[in-house]
Amino acid sequence: MAELVLSALLPVVFEKLTSVLENKIARSKGIHSELKKWERKLRMIQALLEDASEKEVKSKTVKQWLNDLQHLAYDIDDILDALATDAMQREVVNESQPITNTVRKFIPSCCTSFSLSTRLGSKLDDISTRLQELMDEKYKLGLSEKNEGSKDKNRGYQTSLVVGPSIFGREGDKMELVQKLLSDESCNENFGIVPIVGMGGIGKTTLARVLYDDRLVKDHFELKAWVCVSDDFDSFNISKVIYQSVGGKEKDLTDLNLLQLALRERFMGKRFLLVLDDVWSEKWEDWKTLEGPFFAGASGSKIIITTRKKELVRQLLNHVHPYILQKLSPDNALSLFAQNALGVNNFDLHPQLRPHGEGIVRKCDGLPLALEALGRLLRNKPSEEEWKWLLDNEIWKLKDDGGILPALRLSYLDLSACCKQLFAYCCLIPKDCVFEKKDLILWWMAEGFLHNSDTDKTMECLGEEHFQELLSRSFFQHVPDDESLFVMHDLMNDLATSVAG
Template sequence: MAETAASALLSVIFEKLTDEAFKKFARSQNIHSELNNLQSTLSHIQDLLSDASEKEITEKSVKKWLNSLQHLAYDIDDVLDDVATEAMRRELTQESGAITSKVRDLIVPACCTKFSLSERLHHKLDSINTKLQHLENQKGDLGLIVKNENPKNNNKGNETSLLESDVIGREKEKEKLLNKLLQDEPSKENFSVLPIVGMGGVGKTTLARFLYNDTQVKGRFELHAWVCVSDDFDISKITKTIFQAVSNENNEFADLNQLQVALKEKLKEKRFLLVLDDVWHENFNDWENLVLPFHSGARGSKVIMTSRKEQLLKMLGFDNLDHLETLSSEDALSLFALHALGVDNFDSHPTLRPKGERIVEKCGRLPLALKAIGRLLRAKTDEEKWDEVLNSKIWDSKSVGDFSADWKVIFPALMLSYHELSANLKRLFAYCSLFPKDFLFDKKELVLLWLAEGFLNKSNAAKSPERLGYEYFEELLSRSFFQQSPNEEPLFVMHDLMNDLATFVAREFFSRDDNRMTIGWLP
């Protein structure tokens, strides 16, 4: 998003403008007045960015305005870098000794160099200030206003685990699938497949996690493994993940054949439960190759497969698939209330219920969207804030990029949740677009990556950059931008639709080209 890039750039610019050494040099060059004007106009424009962030999604003119601001911000940053570089050069020159200084003064008088530099900077800054003032003057035509917002991101870190394991609704689905897991059904093979099929964000993984962690289910199976498959159906990678889960070993194998022989031995005559989460691949021959080691398991072994695709399952003999539908209106409202109010009802806030009902319908009764918007409103019980969310123009957004049909349905809710993040959190989330789908990451390692990129340098004196990074991480986790990995408790993952969101908003920041990652500002 253009607003995200512009906000981040302005933060960098303000940091440079407020540096004491920088201001001292600016006064010596008689450009402090121009820089003060620059800072003042930028502050006025910065106040408009929250409104622009919402409107750029539906209004091309605002998007164009933000792009112009972004490009001008690059020019400003370049000029400030020139000033800072010259200030450093002057400081080093002063330290080089009186003789060198006298020789330099004989060759080029100081007044001439000072005049030349000041003149160049005056010219550049006057031009920039004119363009910047022009951008500010356009606010009326664009309908941009200064929003009086409550402080964002007030959620506490200890709320991040809010009932992650609970599944509201789905009673029929839970009972049906539990019965299949706990009973030996007639099958030609030693293992059988239990499909969970539905659109993205409908709760397939959450339901699978509930089944996987059920006490009775855990006791019935000797071996357990969970694999996030996504659209990269790499048989060797999937097989190795299963092998590591059931063996607690991290052996290296020369080829897939050796790996499958080793897995076959580990599964031999043992009842196993395997979850293949988010399967997109529909090649039957690849499936047959993947499951070769599974045949050695004991009778009654199960494979839970979550997928948006039907073709492979139909090849496996599932002619009449039961789709996981969106939640009922009542269950959706309960889930939304749970994440917005901390309880699954509106008994304590009856006046909010009608607004909640309308928000639930705007979310399409999709659990992922309900959680995201619910956590956006967490502990905010004033009707004005709920009205602001309910009436946001983002719900009407159409330009959603080249993603799946599921993404287009859920996009407005996820975009609205992203819109409410602070500028710093937006940049940190956008950075995570560099992660492939279903990539498992460690909290500490991600904070160190943020730190290495310079994203955490603006910490206040009371907090170290690392501490600030951990707080930012917990905030993104509490808002459902991150999730705990289903099978790797210390690790985290982004829902693939959140990954799509990160990719969408990060286009002005970063790019990912196959296996190469490019980090930095994209002009």
């Protein structure tokens, strides 16, 4: 929660700092240089917020660091308000009492400002000390300015290898998608795109792996390549991985144009299958920079794209009907959970654990990532008490060994500061509570979340845009059989509660 508050508060503090620094009162009190130091250090700390927001999930010390920074920011805001108020009062006095002002010219400025200087002196020193302490602690905590390529490093290590003997409940999905891959349906280009869309943790990457490794698919395509794109859409690195995967010669290619010319030569007249896993970028220029060599392939080539963003598929790829991956059925979910918890896909040898297992599965609501993570958490723990403990506790309170929060949190971290605040507010929505879009937007408006001086758009318009952004990223879901109503997945609700603090 502290990161959310700071994201909104620090820009206000910077604006006030600029105003006070431009005012003569700051210079006359000899605090101008101190305020400049504050501004410089705060901007350095602001650059660490993204890294701190990721690490606070697992580190109590980072969470405390953010809380201390939040309190410090409020104290700085109070000091700046006091300076601004004093300047305003002096201006009023100067305008209303010209005679008094003439007299004051003969009085040293140190005497006229004695009261405020004395009152703020110790506070200024205290803030400077605390600010320096926070700067010193960042090294101990390992906080650094986040660069685009360092987010969720493990996502970059996803591979095409299928883990485990089989997948549960995806046989129908697999058959339908294999038919799409093998078909020579007409399209404007030599290649067709097969988008797989769904919320984080629903199994898009796992299904893509199974398709990639299918025998019929292997025999159908002459060339195959798998790239985990993640949130850093680097056209050069993506092209390089593809080139190496399709048997390109080991060349020291450092120029994108030369690399893509070589890649086009490899693709020329051959049917290829390419998987772009976990795509986030919605920039048209990113896709246009990458796709050039694909046109050299033979007709019937296919590109599988997995993403959480429906809008990306519709706007960027002009694909009206992406394959929406649904949650697992109750029976398949129970089998998947049992396989991870017990090593077998049923409870025949552990009938006493079945009621607790069924409760946990209902809580996970068909989300494979949650089922696998919680199942592994209980592996080799046949005690009923441990299973009951897990069932009765909120998932977000559990240790993060299973990767539940990191997987869903990636979606959250990619949001704008405003959308983060709006999503965190949704922790107030009870679990399984059905709501209307207009009601939620009105709640946001009532809290003052939709004020934005940088645009002429109405609050209703901003609320609509932010709601659609959250909906397209699976933070909200349509209620089955009623497109006008919405609901939050339980794990999304837990995530909102976690980030709200």
